[in-house]
Amino acid sequence: MKHNDGLKDRLTQNLQRFSPNAHAGEDLKRAAVTIVVAPDDDKATFLLTRRAPRLSSHGGQWALPGGRLDAGETVIDAALRELEEEVGIAPQDTDLLGILDEYPTRSGYLIAPVILWATKPLVTKLNPSEVASIHYIPLAELDRPDSVEFLSIPESARPVIRINFLDNNVHAPTAALIHQFHEVAIHGRQTRVSHLEQPVWAWK
Numbered sequence: 001m002k003h004n005d006g007l008k009d010r011l012t013q014n015l016q017r018f019s020p021n022a023h024a025g026e027d028l029k030r031a032a033v034t035i036v037v038a039p040d041d042d043k044a045t046f047l048l049t050r051r052a053p054r055l056s057s058h059g060g061q062w063a064l065p066g067g068r069l070d071a072g073e074t075v076i077d078a079a080l081r082e083l084e085e086e087v088g089i090a091p092q093d094t095d096l097l098g099i100l101d102e103y104p105t106r107s108g109y110l111i112a113p114v115i116l117w118a119t120k121p122l123v124t125k126l127n128p129s130e131v132a133s134i135h136y137i138p139l140a141e142l143d144r145p146d147s148v149e150f151l152s153i154p155e156s157a158r159p160v161i162r163i164n165f166l167d168n169n170v171h172a173p174t175a176a177l178i179h180q181f182h183e184v185a186i187h188g189r190q191t192r193v194s195h196l197e198q199p200v201w202a203w204k
Contacts, residue, residue, distance in 0.1 A: 066083075
């Protein structure tokens with residue numbers, strides 16, 4: 001992992017310079033997700049999943065590992081617990097790098113993204129009741145000129161964000177969280193994303 005030591009330092013420094021925005025979220029359910037960066041000799045990746053198709057909400061969609069906070073949990077506690085429950089990555093196999101803005105969703109959640117660094121080659125074990133598949137997306141995919149699109153929809157004046165990678169695409173809220181990670185952690189920009197809209201089918 002020495003090849004990517006500089007990347008870890010850059011991510012850490014950029015996140016330390018960033019002040020996450022909290023959201024009032026009185027009527028929203030609190031949730032946390034993880035963006036796990038996995039270094040490699042050739043390329044660094046981040047972990048993304050496909051939700052199990054039989055889930056009652058957003059089945060089959062791309063997602064970051066995560067879920068609702070249990071009573072008394074912090075967002076970090078919940079993020080680490082969900083990461084282990086969904087894909088089998090233990091907390092001791094990651095380092096905490098930072099946290100991004102809370103993102104309010106149309107479906108009634110307030111999501112806090114927790115950024116982690118894998119300290120060893122990851123050995124994953126998906127929970128089939130929640131996760132259909134696990135994918136490692138090269139960070140370089142986020143630097144493609146066509147990686148981010150902003151779309152207009154008649155139902156909202158806010159721009160809908162979509163991220164394209166490896167002949168696939170991801171929509172908000174996941175796309176908004178990945179976009180802020182790319183902007184803030186990788187490039188050191190003070191980019192906010194709470195104004196970015198979700199497609200109408202994700203509002204439920």
